Amino acid sequence: MWCQLFSEPGAGSDVAGLSCRAVRDGDEWIVNGQKVWTTLAHRAKWGMLVARSDPEQPKHKGLTYFVVDMEAPGVEVRPLRQMTGEAEFNEVYFTDVRIPDEERLGDVGDGWRVSLTTLMNERVSIGGAIAPQGSGPIAAAVDIWKKRGDKDQALLDKLVKLWIEAEVNRLTNIRASQNRQKGTPGPEGSTGKLAFAELNKKIYEFCMNLLGPEGMLYGSYEMKRPETAMGFETIHKAFLRSRANSIEGGTSEIMRNILGERVLGLPGDVRTDKEPPWSQVPRS
Numbered sequence: 001m002w003c004q005l006f007s008e009p010g011a012g013s014d015v016a017g018l019s020c021r022a023v024r025d026g027d028e029w030i031v032n033g034q035k036v037w038t039t040l041a042h043r044a045k046w047g048m049l050v051a052r053s054d055p056e057q058p059k060h061k062g063l064t065y066f067v068v069d070m071e072a073p074g075v076e077v078r079p080l081r082q083m084t085g086e087a088e089f090n091e092v093y094f095t096d097v098r099i100p101d102e103e104r105l106g107d108v109g110d111g112w113r114v115s116l117t118t119l120m121n122e123r124v125s126i127g128g129a130i131a132p133q134g135s136g137p138i139a140a141a142v143d144i145w146k147k148r149g150d151k152d153q154a155l156l157d158k159l160v161k162l163w164i165e166a167e168v169n170r171l172t173n174i175r176a177s178q179n180r181q182k183g184t185p186g187p188e189g190s191t192g193k194l195a196f197a198e199l200n201k202k203i204y205e206f207c208m209n210l211l212g213p214e215g216m217l218y219g220s221y222e223m224k225r226p227e228t229a230m231g232f233e234t235i236h237k238a239f240l241r242s243r244a245n246s247i248e249g250g251t252s253e254i255m256r257n258i259l260g261e262r263v264l265g266l267p268g269d270v271r272t273d274k275e276p277p278w279s280q281v282p283r284s
Contacts, residue, residue, distance in 0.1 A: 003044035003070065004122065005035040005092060006115065010283055012037070013254050015050070015119075016059045016112060017273075017283065020094065022051035022066065029053075029066065029104070031074075031097040037248070041077045041090040042225050044070045048118060049099075050111045055279040062278055063111030067103045074098075084240045085221040088229055120189050122249045130173050137203040137242075138166040140235060144210045155210070162203055169195045187262045194255035197245035204239040211235065 011018040020033025031051055041047070047068045054062035068075070074097035079087030106114040134142070145159055172195070176188035208215040218236050232238040246252040260266040273281045 001040065001044045001046075003038050003041045003047045004118065005038055005041075005047045005049040005068070006119075007037045008034060009036050013251050015115065016063065017278075017281070018050060018052060018063070019283070020049075020051045021055075022053045022064055022099070024053070024101075025098075027101050029064075029099045029101065031066075031068070031094045031099060033094050035092040035094075036089075037080070038077075038090045038092050039088060039229055039248070040226070041070065041092050042079065042087075043227060046070060047092070048105075050115050052278065053108055053111070056277045057109065058275055059273065059278040059281060060112045061109055063115070064108050065105045065111040065114040066099050067105060068097065068099055072097055072099075079223075079225055081223055082241075082244070084237050086224045086226055088226050119250065130177060131170060133167065133170065134163070136166070137200055137207075137238070138163050140238070141203050141207050141210070144207055144235070148210060150210075158206060162199070162206060165199055166203070169199060187258055190250070190255045190258045191263075193249055194252055194259070197252055197255075200242045200245050204235065204242045207235050208239050215239075 005020075006015050006018070008018045008020060018033075020031065020035065022029045022031045029051075031049070033051065035049075038047075047070050049066045049068045050063055051066065052062055053064040056062070070077070074095040076093040076095070078091050078093070080089045080091055081087045082089060141159060141162060145156070150156075169192070173192050176192055179188055215236065219234065232241055250258075257268070261268045
């Protein structure tokens with residue numbers, strides 16, 4: 001199992017602003033720093049690590065991409081307990097971790113380009129699945145509706161609108177998958193990821209409303225470290241976990257920026273931090 005070591009406390013949505021350092025030492029690199037929100041790092045044998053190898057380059061040009069052994073000396077994985085009660089995410093600390101240069105992926109300083117390929121595939125894996133019609137979260141909503149035996153036409157109208165939205169998303173993903181067969185995923189991965197994240201939240205919020213007072217009965221809040229990121233045994237847990245969908249793999253705000261600039265051709269925000277050396281860019 002692999003994990004993705006990108007986000008940091010001071011570089012979440014702005015991954016290129018990361019500060020985890022990789023310093024060349026002969027045929028090895030010495031890595032020091034911290035990563036955060038790393039899914040299943042406690043289960044992973046290998047990690048995909050982006051680190052800053054040259055702080056005097058602009059932030060997008062001073063990054064290098066490595067494969068790191070998660071069991072190597074100096075790698076420490078700590079659980080991050082989420083509002084579901086579980087610790088699916090982790091923070092990872094690197095203290096003088098030595099990585100052989102042969103485990104570098106891509107050229108020195110080319111880490112941003114390599115990481116974009118990873119990110120595009122991640123977004124497809126999160127929001128680009130082609131599920132059978134009427135399956136997944138919307139199936140749960142339909143099931144709860146049927147069990148209620150409710151005749152409320154306003155609620156039924158909302159359920160049907162959500163079903164239609166889920167089907168539109170499914171059909172869009174089918175078209176996007178045909179484009180992906182031609183090569184590396186493009187911006188359509190951001191479309192699917194954005195739609196999936198926002199729709200998931202709406203569907204599970206609707207499910208909780210259907211449950212009424214029962215929706216407040218969460219059950220066990222036992223701290224666990226899951227073996228997998230897939231599957232939720234209750235609607236309550238799925239509702240809480242769906243909040244992460246609009247953060248992981250790129251926030252919904254970032255997805256909208258990507259689609260606005262790369263698909264619609266809209267002008268990007270004014271950026272003053274892209275050209276100066278990273279070491280001169282103010283950071284929080």
